[in-house]
Amino acid sequence: MTRTQELLLALLGAVLLLALAWAVPWLRFVLTVALAKSLAVFGILLLLRAGQVSFGHALYLALAAYTAAFTAMLIPEALILLPVAAIASALVGLVVGLFVVRYREIFFGMLNLALSMVFYSLLEKFYSITHGTDGMRLPPLRFAGIPLEGEFQGWVLLILAVVLALGFGALVRIYLASPMGQALAGIKTRETRLEFLGVPARRVLLAAYVLAALMAGCGGAVLAMTTRLVTPALAYWTASGELVFIAILGGAGSVFGPVIGAVAFELTRVYAAALVADAWQLILGSVLLLVILFAPGGLWGMGKALLSRRKIA
Amino acid sequence: MSALLSARGLKLAFGGLKAADGIDLDVMDGEFLAIIGPNGAGKTTFINMTTGYLKPQAGSIEFDGKPILGMSPRKIVALGIGRSFQLPQLFTEHTVLENAALAVAARSGIWSPFAPLMRPSIRQEAEALLDRFGLSPVADRRADALNEGARKLADIAMAVALRPRLLLMDEPTSGVAAADKMAVVETLVRVLRESRVTAVFVEHDMEVVARFADRVAVWGQGRIMALGDPQTVLNDPQVRRDVIGELPQEALHAPT
Ligand SMILES: Nc1ncnc2c1ncn2[C@@H]1O[C@H](COP(=O)(O)OP(=O)(O)OP(=O)(O)O)[C@@H](O)[C@H]1O
Ligand SMILES: [Mg+2]
Numbered sequence: 001m002t003r004t005q006e007l008l009l010a011l012l013g014a015v016l017l018l019a020l021a022w023a024v025p026w027l028r029f030v031l032t033v034a035l036a037k038s039l040a041v042f043g044i045l046l047l048l049r050a051g052q053v054s055f056g057h058a059l060y061l062a063l064a065a066y067t068a069a070f071t072a073m074l075i076p077e078a079l080i081l082l083p084v085a086a087i088a089s090a091l092v093g094l095v096v097g098l099f100v101v102r103y104r105e106i107f108f109g110m111l112n113l114a115l116s117m118v119f120y121s122l123l124e125k126f127y128s129i130t131h132g133t134d135g136m137r138l139p140p141l142r143f144a145g146i147p148l149e150g151e152f153q154g155w156v157l158l159i160l161a162v163v164l165a166l167g168f169g170a171l172v173r174i175y176l177a178s179p180m181g182q183a184l185a186g187i188k189t190r191e192t193r194l195e196f197l198g199v200p201a202r203r204v205l206l207a208a209y210v211l212a213a214l215m216a217g218c219g220g221a222v223l224a225m226t227t228r229l230v231t232p233a234l235a236y237w238t239a240s241g242e243l244v245f246i247a248i249l250g251g252a253g254s255v256f257g258p259v260i261g262a263v264a265f266e267l268t269r270v271y272a273a274a275l276v277a278d279a280w281q282l283i284l285g286s287v288l289l290l291v292i293l294f295a296p297g298g299l300w301g302m303g304k305a306l307l308s309r310r311k312i313a
Numbered sequence: 314m315s316a317l318l319s320a321r322g323l324k325l326a327f328g329g330l331k332a333a334d335g336i337d338l339d340v341m342d343g344e345f346l347a348i349i350g351p352n353g354a355g356k357t358t359f360i361n362m363t364t365g366y367l368k369p370q371a372g373s374i375e376f377d378g379k380p381i382l383g384m385s386p387r388k389i390v391a392l393g394i395g396r397s398f399q400l401p402q403l404f405t406e407h408t409v410l411e412n413a414a415l416a417v418a419a420r421s422g423i424w425s426p427f428a429p430l431m432r433p434s435i436r437q438e439a440e441a442l443l444d445r446f447g448l449s450p451v452a453d454r455r456a457d458a459l460n461e462g463a464r465k466l467a468d469i470a471m472a473v474a475l476r477p478r479l480l481l482m483d484e485p486t487s488g489v490a491a492a493d494k495m496a497v498v499e500t501l502v503r504v505l506r507e508s509r510v511t512a513v514f515v516e517h518d519m520e521v522v523a524r525f526a527d528r529v530a531v532w533g534q535g536r537i538m539a540l541g542d543p544q545t546v547l548n549d550p551q552v553r554r555d556v557i558g559e560l561p562q563e564a565l566h567a568p569t
Contacts, residue, residue, distance in 0.1 A: 174427055175427075178426050178430060182411065183415060186415060193402040198390040198419055
């Protein structure tokens with residue numbers, strides 16, 4: 001697929017999402033949440049390039065969401081909350097990253113998990129500050145000074161999420177084609193060679209890790225502003241597992257994967273919850289199994305295969 | 314001629330096994346030095362110590378007059394010591410061209426997240442590099458789809474891309490089909506001479522050694538058993554018995 005085709009597809013996808021949100025108003029919220037999560041899944045995709053899976057990436061989503069919640073008490077302005085939360089998340093990603101990039105594979109995955117669970121417990125324990133499992137409500141917000149209410153709030157946040165997903169999708173795409181991104185993929189196959197090329201593999205991974213934290217931070221901020229409620233559950237290990245699930249569901253081979261995966265995941269969840277409330281986990285498990293067995297390229301890989309088959313036929 | 318690399322009293326034991334047992338060696342600027350010796354003699358261990366991959370328990374190594382012992386492989390590479398591997402270390406999910414491009418990019422630092430790796434300047438240099446090694450026909454193949462000989466060459470090409478002053482090659486011709494071997498070595502030697510690289514290479518083929526080495530060092534049980542010009546060393550009765558006794562006679566009379 002050429003770069004122009006990808007760009008057109010991305011724009012088409014954005015228009016489709018907005019059209020869907022317009023046709024079915026209650027989906028606006030669902031789609032915004034899906035896009036917010038896809039921002040974090042972009043990070044999972046980056047780390048997967050290096051052959052590493054983080055089972056604690058929701059840490060950054062939650063961290064940013066809480067940062068947004070606390071900052072909103074002082075300045076309830078979306079255009080401030082977003083960068084503040086993203087930068088806070090990136091900074092923590094830098095500090096944590098310096099430590100975790102020394103490890104690989106199962107140790108990398110589990111260390112991330114452990115740290116996210118530490119954060120979860122802190123959120124739960126410090127009731128006086130965080131209100132524990134009750135979580136924190138965000139006050140009414142403004143966007144560029146205009147109060148965010150009702151319909152307007154829904155649209156502003158959805159469009160913000162669409163713009164962020166397009167922007168970071170493009171960034172990740174460019175990053176992966178750059179020497180830094182290609183070296184990242186080199187960590188997966190031959191880390192020794194990187195060192196003998198004079199390339200510090202850990203710093204290559206650290207750069208990706210910080211970018212992943214930054215993107216999850218943006219996702220967390222959007223999530224907090226959309227739901228207006230943040231709880232420790234955001235950092236719970238199942239939330240991290242969900243991000244990895246979405247990455248595999250959508251397909252880790254392309255930047256389209258995270259967005260397709262997240263949208264499919266949230267839509268399925270909403271409808272499954274309505275139709276077969278108790279079978280949700282079962283559906284989740286079965287879908288994951290099917291994808292791993294029959295469509296290792298995820299939904300994106302399936303779609304691409306279908307398209308190219310049609311072209312040949 | 315001055316010594317580009319000098320090793321003194323290198324010792325390294327794995328448990329009771331002495332892989333290096335007092336190695337003293339000077340590699341002269343501009344020479345091609347062959348290392349021969351039986352399996353397990355400690356040839357690879359010497360390369361590993363020189364490139365910072367293993368740390369000797371005693372001794373010193375100087376490169377261009379500077380002590381390099383204890384430095385990381387990365388620092389040593391930056392000083393101008395390149396290496397290729399007994400088992401080629403390629404990025405197996407990348408194409409040969411991408412492997413070469415990464416090596417070319419690595420020379421000037423890879424920290425550009427926005428410009429593509431395959432930008433014209435890097436691509437052209439990588440293509441020229443592969444061309445010099447006769448690897449152009451396989452440039453677009455994935456590295457794990459190559460035969461052993463091409464993998465070896467690609468591995469060396471990546472080291473050469475960094476423009477080292479000293480190149481350590483661990484069995485560059487093993488795995489290369491016998492019929493192609495001399496042609497491959499000739500290509501290799503031409504590239505290295507063009508780039509004015511000082512080379513140390515571990516080699517099991519005495520014909521290659523006789524033809525291309527300026528000097529030969531014979532390794533045995535972590536020590537250097539003999540060192541000198543190929544004619545003398547390869548005809549030394551003890552060396553012939555211990556290291557090359559089983560090899561065909563005519564190898565030694567190959568043209569030099
Ligand atoms: N990292 C290591 N740990 C333990 N033992 C090692 C290690 N590296 C090498 N050895 C042992 O040290 C000895 C020398 O190994 P080395 O690889 O240097 O031999 P070599 O001369 O390169 O042999 P070959 O011709 O088979 O490649 C061998 O007996 C080997 O098993
Ligand atoms: Mg060896």
